[in-house]
Amino acid sequence: MKIVKNILNVEGHLNSFKGVCFLVLSSYLFTSCMDKRHPGRIYMPDMAYSRAYEAYATNNLKNEGINYIPSPVQGTISRGDLFPYTLPDDSNGYKMSSGVKDPLPLLNAADLSEAQRLYNINCAICHGVNLDAQGPMATSGKVGGIANLQLDQYKALPIGTMFHVTTYGKGNMGSYASQLSKKQRWMVVQYVKSQQAKQSASTTDSTKVAGKDSTASTAKK
Numbered sequence: 001m002k003i004v005k006n007i008l009n010v011e012g013h014l015n016s017f018k019g020v021c022f023l024v025l026s027s028y029l030f031t032s033c034m035d036k037r038h039p040g041r042i043y044m045p046d047m048a049y050s051r052a053y054e055a056y057a058t059n060n061l062k063n064e065g066i067n068y069i070p071s072p073v074q075g076t077i078s079r080g081d082l083f084p085y086t087l088p089d090d091s092n093g094y095k096m097s098s099g100v101k102d103p104l105p106l107l108n109a110a111d112l113s114e115a116q117r118l119y120n121i122n123c124a125i126c127h128g129v130n131l132d133a134q135g136p137m138a139t140s141g142k143v144g145g146i147a148n149l150q151l152d153q154y155k156a157l158p159i160g161t162m163f164h165v166t167t168y169g170k171g172n173m174g175s176y177a178s179q180l181s182k183k184q185r186w187m188v189v190q191y192v193k194s195q196q197a198k199q200s201a202s203t204t205d206s207t208k209v210a211g212k213d214s215t216a217s218t219a220k221k
Contacts, residue, residue: 082182089168100160115191155196
């Protein structure tokens with residue numbers, strides 16, 4: 001009987017000890033989550049408390065033995081981006097640009113509408129909505145020498161050269177490389193060329209109609 005009582009006493013002490021341990025552990029876990037600023041031990045502190053650096057800002061990571069490359073690897077391009085435009089911004093680059101081909105397929109209706117929107121935002125202020133150099137900056141007289149893109153000399157301008165000009169600028173026109181991506185610049189140039197083609201077709205049709213009218217009037221006489 002004594003042995004049984006001793007065993008029961010031991011079990012009772014063990015249960016009491018387990019109860020005390022459970023209470024202590026529960027209290028610890030509960031209190032450790034009270035302060036969100038100090039949640040206790042962190043498994044990966046570098047993930048929880050990352051060292052924030054501004055992009056392209058100077059830092060000492062290299063001296064600390066941390067491999068960090070702030071700029072893209074040379075020779076690489078962003079996923080989905082076009083190949084870099086490598087012609088230089090000089091007279092030779094301008095001449096060579098005539099041989100540059102449009103890397104984009106023919107724009108569909110949705111892309112052409114987007115290209116028109118980009119043109120109206122960035123170009124129409126000078127060149128005008130109708131490409132006639134009658135934009136607000138031109139009509140106000142604040143900027144001179146704005147190209148009338150309806151003229152034959154600009155209709156004959158190669159699409160690559162037009163892209164070169166939008167990339168680097170020419171004369172009073174500045175570069176639009178910071179406002180428009182390469183794809184957007186090609187879209188705008190393709191839109192301008194499509195509008196020039198429509199205007200040329202319209203002029204040709206009106207000339208034919210005028211010729212028919214003059215022939216008819218001559219025949220009546």
